[in-house]
Amino acid sequence: MDALLQQVFAGLATGGIYASVALALVMIYQATHHLNFAQGEMAMFSTYLAWSMINAGFGYWAAFFLTVSLSFVLGVVIERVIIRPVENAPVLSVVVVFIGLLVILNSVTGWIYTYTIKTFPSPFPTAPLFGNKFVSSHQIGAIGITLVVLLLLFSFFRFTPLGLAMRAAAQNPVSAKLVGIRVGWMLALGWGLAAAIGSIAGMMVAPIVFLDPNMMGGILLYAFAAALVGGVDSPGGAVFGGFLVGVLENVLGAFVIGNELKLAVALVLIIGVLVVKPSGFFGKVNVSRV
Amino acid sequence: MALLDVKNLHAAYGTTRVLHGIDFSLEEGSITALLGANGAGKTTTLRALCGMVDTQGEVSFAGSRIDGKATEDVVRLGIAHVPDGRGTFVNLSTEENLRLGAYVRKDRKGVEEDFERIYGYFPRLKERRHQQAGTLSGGEQQMLAVSRALMLRPRLLLLDEPSFGLAPLIVREIFEIMRTINRKEKTSILLVEQNAAMALDLASRAYVVETGRVVLSGSAEEIKQDEAVRRSYLGY
Amino acid sequence: MSRNKLIFLVVLVLVACALPFLVSNYRVFQFTLVLVYAIALLGLNLLTGYNGQISLGHGAFYAIGAYTAAILMDKFGFPYWATLPIAGAVCLVVGFLFGLPALRLEGIYLALATFALGVSMPQLLKYHHLEKWTGGVQGIVITKPDAPFGLPLNPDQWLYFFTLVVMLLMFLFAWNLLRGRIGRALIAIRDHHVAAEAMGVNTSIYKSLTFGVSALYTGIAGALGAIAVQFVAPDSFNIFLSIVFLVGIVIGGLASIPGAIYGAIFIQFIPNIADELSKAAPWAIFGIFMIGFVYAMPFGINGAIRMLLARFGRKAQTGGPGSTITESSLKTKEASQ
Structure with a gap:
């Protein structure tokens, strides 16, 4: 029983990471209807920025907030400079641009920082909270931060005029322009937000998996899965999906099939979910009109 | 002129x-x-x-x-444009659609007054203000489109x-x-x-x-x- | 097919036949891989370009084809040519079966399902219960076939010609398939599946069959690739292979048969060029190439060539002042290739 609880908690902790990357994916999807394949590498790059700052003598939280703001700006710039020229290109061409961005970020980071694995500090105490034996303070902290981010995002979209404008721009760009919304900038803003969220995810995952240019590869896959299982247009669903995938991965890996095939089986399960519920648990079912 | x-x-x-x-x-x-x-x-x-x-x-x-x-x-x-096909934001509520119409306006008080003014012209929209706009009837969506444009004054x-x-x-x-x-x-x-x-x-x-x-x-x-x-x- | 096109094709095939006698053996090997990739890309293009189903996991079918060929040759002593139809058949069945549940999924959801397939494939190939067949992490080494009938060709040249013939047959088959009733059905499903269904196209059968045929193409390519490389191992079939395939069809040109060849040339040679340009960060250069191609040709190389030909044709008809523009646009075409 203890062993099971341990795995569930560990799953929730990694799930929190998947959830925040998934959240970033859903953000860009909502704003642009594209799934950003470069999301993981953007987060990884941001984490390296944070690492440089901490190494240069910044305090953790100073580096944290600076990285989040810098990532936001970077996200906006990437949209304006790289994505904007292909705004009207076919979907798959845009996907190729994302893939290009992915390999560029990965390669450039490896070039600047080398592929040597680095440690990354956690802002949370090393002693487990309340002396529990299941879950480290960092894991609890990471889950907490994910939930805070979700709450902030929800409030932003639900209650601010800018949030409303972003939703409107994503849904109906033509009408959005007709009420005066600068749709292009809304897309850029969506990218900025997603990059900022991604950077938080990166900084939360780095203490666990260590820092290297390929650290987000596996995470991105699970985050995709989480986003789709939850429903790609639902931020809450993405977070739920993240936790679900995290727990499934750990519990299945430990007790059912062993670590060798856990990736494969977790993914088979996810496909199973999608076949039964093709729009995910919380996604909108699109009725096709003729 | x-x-x-x-x-x-x-x-x-x-x-x-x-x-x-x-x-x-x-x-x-x-x-x-x-x-x-x-x-x-x-x-x-x-x-x-x-x-x-x-x-x-x-x-x-x-x-x-x-x-x-x-x-x-x-x-x-x-200049407010009521486009052909009405341009409804179908997944947003009626009220959110109207709020978007006033997106470029800075006078908050005037905007709040205009909600009442428009609900005065189209009482049906007031009844449906929390409803998803995509579920409104064709006539109601046309009223919404006109109202959204009027929210610009x-x-x-x-x-x-x-x-x-x-x-x-x-x-x-x-x-x-x-x-x-x-x-x-x-x-x-x-x-x-x-x-x-x-x-x-x-x-x-x-x-x-x-x-x-x-x-x-x-x-x-x-x-x-x-x-x-x-x-x-x-x-x- | 117009007479001009036919002449052009014949010239192309003649050039392809002369090629192995003009370049080094290593280059011949590289061009063999171009032909192999062209078959794989055509398979993916049938599914994604013509039928509108996105696959991020076609590397898995390539892997299945490759392993089928390798295991048949290594464990059962099959001759290399006999492994191709079997590899194709295995992939047809696997693709069809995978296509059945995947049918319910559309767009990015299907992309994820296929992505999962692509990611899991190396793990499956390494799985220890399958090790006695797959050779586990070590993979399987196979030998390159010699030219039969005492033909005066070295093994690289022979394999090139063998692959060329297979490729031409597969392209001919695809061309025949696509220009008729089946091709129209595939495109109808892509463009409006509800309307296609209403017109009496059995969309579910067509979609899973397309999946199967697409996997068959990619599987045969995989088998040829394994024979050419003389080696299969799980990590050569990682998810990146699938992604590169997708990049290939988009850059070559979606829903076009020649696009598969352009794409194959891109994915075979651009990484080499990138490597020469920068030893430090070759992938960054590759990424820049990808983005650059999409900027310059949002509808792929095939789309760009078509546009140029259309402009050329119009100018040729009117003649006169347009001719200078035509020359300069031809130069851009050369520059971009």
Whole structure:
């Protein structure tokens, strides 16, 4: 029983990471209807920025907030400079641009920082909270931060005029322009937000998996899965999906099939979910009109 | 001086040219109608005014040129466009749709007052304000589209086929409200319609558009009397 | 097919036949891989370009084809040519079966399902219960076939010609398939599946069959690739292979048969060029190439060539002042290739 609880908690902790990357994916999807394949590498790059700052003598939280703001700006710039020229290109061409961005970020980071694995500090105490034996303070902290981010995002979209404008721009760009919304900038803003969220995810995952240019590869896959299982247009669903995938991965890996095939089986399960519920648990079912 | 003055306006979708030098003008406070058959270029004219298609030619609004301006900037000058197909934000609530109409306005208090003003014209929208806009009926969505445009407190309202696909009673209701808004709030209206009879009742001035050109213009009364218009557009 | 096109094709095939005698053996090997990739890309293009189903996991079918060929040759002593139809058949069945449940999924959801397939494949190939067949992490080494009938060709040249013939047959088959009733059905499903269904196209059968045929193409390519490389191992079939395939069809040109060849040339040679340009960060250069190609040719190389030909044709008809423009646009075409 203890062993099971341990795995569930560990799953929730990694799930929190998947959830925040998934959240970033859903953000860009909502704003642009594209799934950003470069999301993981953007987060990884941001984490390296944070690492440089901490190494240069910044305090953790100073580096944290600076990285989040810098990532936001970077996200906006990437949209304006790289994505904007292909705004009207076919979907798959845009996907190729994302893939290009992915390999560029990965390669450039490896070039600047080398592929040597680095440690990354956690802002949370090393002693487990309340002396529990299941879950480290960092894991609890990471889950907490994910939930805070979700709450902030929800409030932003639900209650601010800018949030409303972003939703409107994503849904109906033509009408959005007709009420005066600068749709292009809304897309850029969506990218900025997603990059900022991604950077938080990166900084939360780095203490666990260590820092290297390929650290987000596996995470991105699970985050995709989480986003789709939850429903790609639902931020809450993405977070739920993240936790679900995290727990499934750990519990299945430990007790059912062993670590060798856990990736494969977790993914088979996810496909199973999608076949039964093709729009995910919380996604909108699109009725096709003729 | 006219509020809106259009001179030799050309427009094209890609390589397909649709407008071949349209000329017309609209007096401040008036209702002016553009009439014509399907494909004559009426909708394209409205789009051209808002910078939604590539154009050549001159468009002046309140004395300054607006041709070549981006749609978002045209809106900020006080031109509200009710597009064909209504342009509803289907996944947002009725109230959110209306709030978006006032997106560029800075006077918060005025916006809150305008909600009541508009719910006064269209009580049905008030009943449905928390409902997802996509679930409204066609007539209600048309009312919503007009209301969204009115939330801008526009100087000029562009209406693209407000009667399209609606029951005659609802069309009459919407046209009556347009008349009221024009009289009470001095909002100028440029109306594009296929239903020429109703449009000519509402408008003071009208232009007949055929294959991208204005072929006839005059007061609504004159146009009504025109033999060719009667035969082709009014059907008697 | 017009006469001009036919002449052009014949010239192309003649050039392809002369190629192995003009370049080094290593280059011949590289061009063999171009042909192999062209078959794989054509398979993916049938599914994604013509039928509108996105696959991010076609590397898995390539892997299945490769392993089928390798295991048959290594464990059962099959001759290399006999492994191709079997590899194709295995992939047809696997693809069809995978296509059945995947049918319910559309767009990005299907992309994820296929992505999962692509990611899991190396793990499956390494799985210890399958090790006695797959050779586990070590993979399987196979030998390159010699030219038969005493033909005066070295093994690289022979394999090139063998692959060329297979490729031409597969392209001919695809061309025949696509220009008729089946091709129209595939495109109808892509463009409006509800309308296609209403017109009496059995969309579910067509979609899973397309999946199967697409996998068959990619599987045969995989088998040929294994024979050419003389080696299969799980990590050569990682998810990146699938992604590169997708990049290949987009850059070559979606829903076009020649696009598969352009794409194959891109994915075979651009990484080499990138490597020469920068030893430090070759992938960054590759990424820049990808983005650059999409900027310059949003509809792929095939789309760009078509546009140029259309312009050329129009100018040629009117003649006169347009001719200078035509020359300069031809130069851009050369520059971009």
